[in-house]
Amino acid sequence: MPEGHSVHRIAKQFAVNFVGHRVAVSSPQGRFADDAKRIDGHTMIAAKAVGKQMFLEFDNELWLRIHLGIYGAWDFAGDISIDPTIASANGRMGQTNQRGTANQTGTVLDEAGENSLHSIGAPRRTRLRMSESEKVEADIDVFPPEPIGQVRVRLLTDTAVADLRGPTACEVLDPAEVDAVIAKLGPDPQVDDGPEAEEAFVAKVRKKPTSIALLLMDQSVVSGIGNVYRAELLFRARQNPHTPGKLVPEDTVRELWRDWVHLLRIGVETGQMMTMDDLDEESYRRAMAKREDRHWVYKREGLPCRVCGTHIVMEELGGRKLYWCPKDQK
Structure with a gap:
């Protein structure tokens, strides 16, 4: 989805x-x-x-x-x-259609086509x-x-x-x-990333006995998060996905919201769900070109955690697949 x-x-x-x-x-x-x-x-x-x-x-x-x-x-x-607000500073996207390489503006094209809008030209x-x-x-x-x-x-x-x-x-x-x-939907950072939106998210999460993993996928709590962003946000916060919302520390809930603001902005700008920060140039190019190098835990079940080496777990929760590290997110 x-x-x-x-x-x-x-x-x-x-x-x-x-x-x-x-x-x-x-x-x-x-x-x-x-x-x-x-x-x-x-x-x-x-x-x-x-x-x-x-x-x-x-x-x-x-x-x-x-x-x-x-x-x-x-x-x-x-x-x-191309949407000019997504285009790079020189105002024109490259004309190449080659996948897995940088176009003329330096944007790396995903080999599976995830951000190939960047290859259209204008x-x-x-x-x-x-x-x-x-x-x-x-x-x-x-x-x-x-x-x-x-x-x-x-x-x-x-x-x-x-x-x-x-x-x-x-x-x-x-x-x-x-x-x-729209009134039934939770806050969307691309619509409103201000303090009122953050407070609305925090208030909803902190009063719910439902697990934080399910709450992040509840569109009445927060808008736009799906399976990929859910797994990645929880890992980046080192948050156990099964913790009831009302028991998640308020600072962590605020961290989740602010990280969603950050990651959603990157996704809109690049067309890719890039969730790894502080990569060197070569690692960044590899991650942008190949989605398995772009995420911390999503679809990495059975593989060692990139931080601690523990095998990533995949389980069914609410009819969807949940990926997480049982050590870093304990």
Whole structure:
């Protein structure tokens, strides 16, 4: 399932390539046809993410709400421009499509395509898949391309198209309904990383008997954290994942929030869930290129802890896999 950094990056794609444009909305699959008519032909005026949910606003006071869930993904095609707030200081991303190497700006491209948005250039007619990972699939010769597979909704402008497949949620809402959805979500550092957001997170965690590992995945407690960030945050705090929230020291709870602010910012900027700090240049390049060199404990079950050498444990908790070090997080 895409974690918070991915959804924020997708929202930025819409902000750059769709906001301010009249959008033709259709449902090639047919399942979204009635709702598509409600926003078809209107101008998109805003795109934002809160945690794992994205909201696209149109000029008729209606919003398209998307929750990708486990299987959802967006395909972008056309003259796609990189979000300038993600681009490097020289304002242009490299044109190379080679994986596992640095592009012209020094960004290291992930060999599995996790941050391949950086290889697009600005702009270039191409097709781009965005879900938990980002992958440039191919250049295109005809625009718009024909829909591929079961496309729930297609958003089309004169220059760009976005096709959505397999979402958990896809619906048109009015402003009050949007507010009601957002009100149920915990704080998101990309929306608000101020003291009030931190206090809201601390207060919720400190009153719960639920384990801290489950609380970090509860979107009503904090928005955007998924399996990868959950495991890494807890290891970085040296926190036992089974400790009830109300028994976790307040300083540790605050540390978890501030570290989430830090890691989410890195994820949005780079497209990768980089959770290791203070790496030398070679180690950093290796980690950015290969995700197994990027994490402390995630998917490292049976391997020695990078700090103490104890074998990392994997267990099922709340229907999801939890990775942790039984010595450093005891």
